[in-house]
Amino acid sequence: MKPLAVTIDVAERRAAEFMELLRALVTTESPTGDETANLNVAGILEEAIARAGGIVERVPAPGLGVHLVGRFRGARNNGRPPLLVVGHMDTVHPIGTLKRLPFAAREGRLYGPGIYDMKSGVTTALVALQTLADTNGGPGSDVSLLITCDEEWGSPASRELIEAEARKSRAALVVEPSVPGGGVKSRRKGVSAYVVHVAGKAAHAGIEPEAGASAVHEIARQICRICDLADTSAGTTISVGVVSGGTAENVVADAARCTIDVRFWTADEAERVDAALRRASAFDQRCTLRLEGGINRGPLEKTPESAGLLRRAREFAAELGFELGDGKTGGGSDGNITSAVGCPTLDGLGPDGGGAHTLEEHIVELDIPRRIALMAALLERL
Numbered sequence: 001m002k003p004l005a006v007t008i009d010v011a012e013r014r015a016a017e018f019m020e021l022l023r024a025l026v027t028t029e030s031p032t033g034d035e036t037a038n039l040n041v042a043g044i045l046e047e048a049i050a051r052a053g054g055i056v057e058r059v060p061a062p063g064l065g066v067h068l069v070g071r072f073r074g075a076r077n078n079g080r081p082p083l084l085v086v087g088h089m090d091t092v093h094p095i096g097t098l099k100r101l102p103f104a105a106r107e108g109r110l111y112g113p114g115i116y117d118m119k120s121g122v123t124t125a126l127v128a129l130q131t132l133a134d135t136n137g138g139p140g141s142d143v144s145l146l147i148t149c150d151e152e153w154g155s156p157a158s159r160e161l162i163e164a165e166a167r168k169s170r171a172a173l174v175v176e177p178s179v180p181g182g183g184v185k186s187r188r189k190g191v192s193a194y195v196v197h198v199a200g201k202a203a204h205a206g207i208e209p210e211a212g213a214s215a216v217h218e219i220a221r222q223i224c225r226i227c228d229l230a231d232t233s234a235g236t237t238i239s240v241g242v243v244s245g246g247t248a249e250n251v252v253a254d255a256a257r258c259t260i261d262v263r264f265w266t267a268d269e270a271e272r273v274d275a276a277l278r279r280a281s282a283f284d285q286r287c288t289l290r291l292e293g294g295i296n297r298g299p300l301e302k303t304p305e306s307a308g309l310l311r312r313a314r315e316f317a318a319e320l321g322f323e324l325g326d327g328k329t330g331g332g333s334d335g336n337i338t339s340a341v342g343c344p345t346l347d348g349l350g351p352d353g354g355g356a357h358t359l360e361e362h363i364v365e366l367d368i369p370r371r372i373a374l375m376a377a378l379l380e381r382l
Contacts, residue, residue, distance in 0.1 A: 005136035006128065006376035008320055011369035018127045018368060021048055025089075025119040026103045026112035030065075032090040032152040038065025041089045045122070045147055052130040053138055054145060061157040065090070065149035069165070072129060074141035082142035083382060084169035084343065086162065086334050087122040087176075088151035092357045101359045109353070109362040120363045121175030121350025122147060128375035139379040144169060151334055154193070154296050162334050166343035171309055173378055174335040174347040177356060182367055183325030185348030186310055189235070190270050190299035191332040192262035194277060196222060197290040198245070202254035212252030213286035216245040219256040221283045226260060229273050235265045236273065237330070260293075263330050270295050297336035305344035309382075313346060316377035322370055349375060 021044075030041040045068055046056050054070035061067055068089075074082075091114030093101075103112040110120075125145060132139050146165050148158040155162060166172055179185055198219045203212025223240050230238040238260060245256025260277075264270045274295060282289050300306075310326055317324035327348075335347035351371045353363035 004377050005380055006131050006373050008369045008373045011372035014127050014131055018123055022120055022123045023103055026115050029095050029098055030090050031094050032150055035063055035065050038090055038149040042066050042068055048126045052126055053133040059161055061149055064157055067149055067158050067161055068147045070145035072139055072143040074139050075137040076140055078141055080141050081168060081170040082144045084165050084172040085125050085145045086172055086174045087118060088148045090149050090152050092152050108365050110365055111362045116177050116353040116361045116363050117356040118176050118350050124350060124371045124375055125175050128372050132376050132379060136380060140381060143379055155334055162337045163341050166338035166341050169343055172338035172343045172345040173349055174333060175350045176333045176347055177350045178348045178352050179327035182352040183327045184346055185329055186302050186326040187328035188300035188332060188336055189263040189265055189330045190336055191297045192270060192295045194260040194291060194293035196258050198256045199288045200254045201286060203252040205250045205252055209252055213284050214252050215256035215287060216253040218282055218284050218287040219245060219258055223258060229276050234269050236269045237263045265299055267298055297332040298340035300336045300339045309344050309346040317374055320373050
């Protein structure tokens with residue numbers, strides 16, 4: 001077999017190109033839900049996709065921005081389904097964060113809002129595709145590069161697009177951040193999100209409290225029952241994040257609500273918790289319960305097919321001269337969505353770093369050439 005087209009040495013020579021694109025993306029702030037900001041960063045990405053030889057398809061997301069799909073023809077038109085590369089342009093950081101967390105290089109790290117999650121991952125994919133275009137005539141086979149604008153909100157407007165692209169692809173490569181130390185993510189917890197609403201009956205708390213049915217008291221008892229659904233041995237966690245209710249201290253509360261975050265390693269655990277929440281009844285029969293929400297992202301479970309992707313990635317890393325580890329995380333990504341529709345998925349292909357969603361967000365500069373070369377190898381050889 002011929003040597004890889006993009007070695008680490010070749011990738012190192014693309015450092016200036018990588019930095020130019022990364023700086024442009026990071027300094028163009030793009031919080032989820034800011035349509036104008038995401039359209040601005042999408043414009044930069046469209047130009048980069050075109051430079052790398054891709055044909056750009058725009059999928060409007062009103063109120064959010066636009067999703068982009070870059071289609072790249074393979075150097076060998078072998079008729080196989082394409083590889084899908086998945087990333088997102090939106091970040092959690094509000095406009096103005098750049099003043100507190102400017103794009104900067106310090107002590108071997110690059111800092112900036114969204115640099116780790118995940119503008120450096122998107123940059124890695126684009127520079128790998130550009131380098132393959134320059135050295136190999138393009139990727140080995142057809143590639144679809146999907147960059148969405150709503151991932152940090154759980155992909156409400158892009159889910160159908162992600163699922164459709166995954167169903168017609170032979171594998172998905174997700175450029176979310178690596179695990180600490182640079183390993184890819186072979187497993188991710190799934191995520192469910194719910195809101196429990198309680199309707200009670202108001203009454204004067206001093207004159208006739210017995211005439212009322214406190215929704216706050218009921219939600220307190222429900223929260224205890226909800227938290228008992230967690231299973232530490234299975235890795236299933238439950239967090240009640242927001243609780244609200246009542247109108248005044250001297251009024252028996254007639255309404256209350258709480259939000260629930262559920263994380264799980266297996267689909268069976270997701271269904272167990274979901275069924276229990278839907279079976280719940282009120283302790284005080286004068287109160288009524290209403291449940292909103294459900295399973296948002298299924299787990300990214302390790303399958304024989306995804307294990308095969310990991311094995312190939314490790315082989316390519318060894319050929320490039322480094323060892324590639326793997327790990328798991330409790331956070332969800334669009335890799336959960338691609339995996340759930342049966343597309344073999346390898347996640348965490350972005351650069352090593354840390355501080356996601358904080359004012360310490362950064363990537364490790366030395367890891368950049370390795371990630372470019374590894375992504376190029378996957379796109380050339382898979």
